[in-house]
Amino acid sequence: MxxxxxxxxxxxxxxxxxxxxxxxxxxxxxxxxxxxxxxxxxxxxxxxxxxxxxxxxxxxxxxxxxxxxxxxxxxxxxRLAGWPVELPDGSTATMSRGFHAFFRQYYNLRGLLRRADPSLGSLTGLPDYPLRHSNGMHDSFARVPRTPPWSALGFVALSPAFGWRDLVRMDPVAALPLLDVRVPQVYERFDTVSARDFLSRIRFPEAAHHLAFEVFSRSFFADPAQLSAAELVLMFHIYFLGSSEGLLFDVPDExxxxxxxxxxxxxxxxxxxxxxxxxxxxxxxxxxxxxxxxxxxxxxxxxxxxxxxxxxxxxxxxxxxxxxxxxxxxxxxxxxxRTAPPFLVSRLWLDRPVLADRAGFLGTSGFGPLDNVSVLERWEGEAARWSARSGGSVVELHAYAYDDGGDRRAAADRLVQRLHEVYPETADAKVVHRHDEWRDDCPLFPxxxxxxxxxxxxxxxxxxxxxxxxxxxxxxxxxxxxxxxxxxxxxxxxxxxxxxxxxxWTVPPTGRSAPLRALARLGAH
Structure with a gap:
């Protein structure tokens, strides 16, 4: 050629x-x-x-x-770098600052990665994005339709945290801006409101607040009370009503x-x-x-x-x-x-496996500082090889916007205790090696x-x-x-x-449905 x-x-x-x-x-x-x-x-x-x-x-x-x-x-x-750490058995593992989801709406990031990997063969899809609350509620995005508005309606229909009665109790006028998000106008309207206050204003159900939208706010390593509502509303557009790519994502296989x-x-x-x-x-x-x-x-x-x-x-x-x-x-x-509050990533190499049906990634709420749990051997080759050799599991815990109280070792210990509540079989496992990584260099969107x-x-x-x-x-x-x-x-x-x-490329810059956009404009007046 x-x-x-x-x-x-x-x-x-x-x-x-x-x-x-x-x-x-x-x-x-x-x-x-x-x-x-x-x-x-x-x-x-x-x-x-x-x-x-x-x-x-x-x-x-x-x-x-x-x-x-x-x-x-x-x-x-x-912030997605990695570095070697030596394990007690003499092998070397790659530590990082923790889990990142490569959503399918990330067109330009994926285009960058295609330079070296045209087929994106290094990314593998996780089958679900499960969420679990300490009150026993579970949410899943595996069966939620990807095309708006059926994505949002499907979430409401399938979520135990968000019933139709909750939908009726919401303030429809306050919620209308979610139907037609525009940038930068979304910042002009909602940057002076916190994410927590916005959800309270529209009377968003408390359980769904914790299970779904708190996941978004925690993606910014910030407490919802400190995060601009504009960022939360934009995320709703990107994942629910603005794009048909859905909320499932890919992760690197190494x-x-x-x-x-x-x-x-x-x-x-x-x-x-x-x-x-x-x-x-x-x-x-x-x-x-x-x-x-x-x-x-x-x-x-x-x-x-x-x-x-x-x-x-x-x-x-x-x-x-x-x-x-x-x-x-x-x-x-x-x-x-400004930077966001400190966050903690604890990675544990355990001497026995977690149960076979545990998800590769689980978002959590109500378990104190614990925001999510990853079982790395479910998708990462390096962890899978260590697991095959040792018979154990490599488990990673995240705590975002974590007030460590000054004793970081004790704070990390508390995170492990929360893991035992989420996955009880880990309480009897011996920790072969543990690496705690504290960072405070993520941007804050106040x-x-x-x-x-x-x-x-x-x-x-x-x-x-x-x-x-x-x-x-x-x-x-x-x-x-x-x-x-x-x-x-x-x-x-x-x-x-x-x-x-x-x-x-980007997701559509405005709401996808003309009737919903018209409804949102009426609410703006």
Whole structure:
């Protein structure tokens, strides 16, 4: 294959693919020539090797930009990175910051992963998304229809936590905005309300509140009382009434580095990306001729552009050390960004298996700090191999927005005690090895915080931003927001250079049903 046909095939392979939803929205790539073909291509520095930074690096490097990617840690993946830990039997396992669901609405993230894995063979689907409350109630999404509005109606019909009487008791006027979510208008209407207060306002059933919507708020590592209701309403749109992809999801069949980031790293290295892992950027600023200067590892280098794709804390540190970067007002906005409360991931290697019918992933509510339980050998090859050798199980526990009270060991012990309530057979198991991972670097989306969030654009046209906390007018969240803003940051730079950018996809930006949209508009008045 050669000539125009080869270029067209490469461009097609590089485009994200939508899933089963025929109404998914395409965001056309900014126009321009296909790529830089000469050695005079510009250079770009990317600070941060997580999803956002990797997406930006991909879009730029595929079009011939000379990319240098700086990452403070030794490996790629950011908050989805992994690292080795030694087990008592002398074997090595890969630890991470915990479970992440790769929903099928994550078109741009999945498009990024297709670069190294065109068929997404490294992802495997879990058969259900079960939820369990301590009062004995269970919810499941396995049989819930995926196409709106039948998805929401099916959930109501099948959920023991949400009966038709509860539907009648809800405040229909207050609930109408759920029928037609629009971005950014959803922030204009609901950013000043907490997720907890919004659910109370519409008289959402308490049991369903805990079983379903608390799952969404906890995805942001935040207490519902601290989370902007706009994010909760947007999540309802993405998963229930805005998309027909449903609430089932995929997970990597090996640890994150092996399944995702090492293959993608090799792909990007083949496109000339210069990876500087284990290298923190100390300072950045303008160089006086339209470019930027980046100091890392004791060396300062000039680049034509800079993409800031750090986590919130890392961004604050770099901006505080870079007094000439962008302008003062922008730097003050960055300094005011907040992080979510600490969270805990405890992974247990047990000497005996959990019961065979235990789900690979279980969301929990009412069990104190315990938010979910994963049985890793159900899908992850590394854990399955250890389980086969030892006869045990690898179980992971999550506690989001966890007030540890100062004694973190005791807090982690309490989490294990809650596991014994959820899966009683684990109470008799010996813990062969346990690793407790505490982190507090996830962004907080506080009530009233939307207008102060940074955008992809900055006051300096040579500097762009990307990340899951970066403001965008597209209906995306969490990992998909990170990937999408990474591509948008690259597109911003490519447009300035006259090069065609990356085509994107999102769930429909408005409600799917014209009658429901009309009803929602009546409620707005």
């Amino acid at each position: 050669s000539g125009t046909g080869g270029a067209a095939a490469r461009q097609k392979a590089a485009a994200p693919r939508r899933g089963r939803d025929r109404r998914a929205q395409v965001i056309p790539a900014p126009p321009g020539r296909q790529r830089f073909e000469t050695s005079a291509a510009p250079s770009a520095a990317i600070v941060g090797g997580g999803i956002a930074g990797l997406a930006a690096a991909t879009a730029l490097a595929e079009r011939g930009v000379r990319v240098t990617l700086y990452e403070r840690e030794q490996g790629l993946g950011g 640890p994150y580095p092996q399944a995702l980031w090492e293959p993608l790293g090799r792909y990007l290295a083949g496109h000339g990306v210069d990876f500087r892992t284990g290298t923190a950027v100390d300072e950045a600023g303008p160089d006086g001729d339209g470019g930027v200067r980046v100091t890392a590892g004791g060396r300062t280098r000039r680049h034509d552009a800079l993409v800031l794709a750090l986590d919130t804390a890392g961004l604050r540190r770099l901006v505080a050390a870079s007094p000439r970067l962008c302008d003062r007002a922008w730097r003050e906005r960055i300094a005011a960004l 009530v009233g915080g939307f207008t102060a969030r940074p955008t992809v654009h900055t006051p300096d046209p040579a500097v762009t931003m990307a990340g899951d906390f970066v403001r965008t007018d597209l209906p995306v969240a969490l990992m998909e927001r990170a990937a999408t803003t990474g591509f948008l940051a690259a597109n911003r730079l490519l447009t300035g250079w006259g090069v065609r950018g990356q085509t994107l």
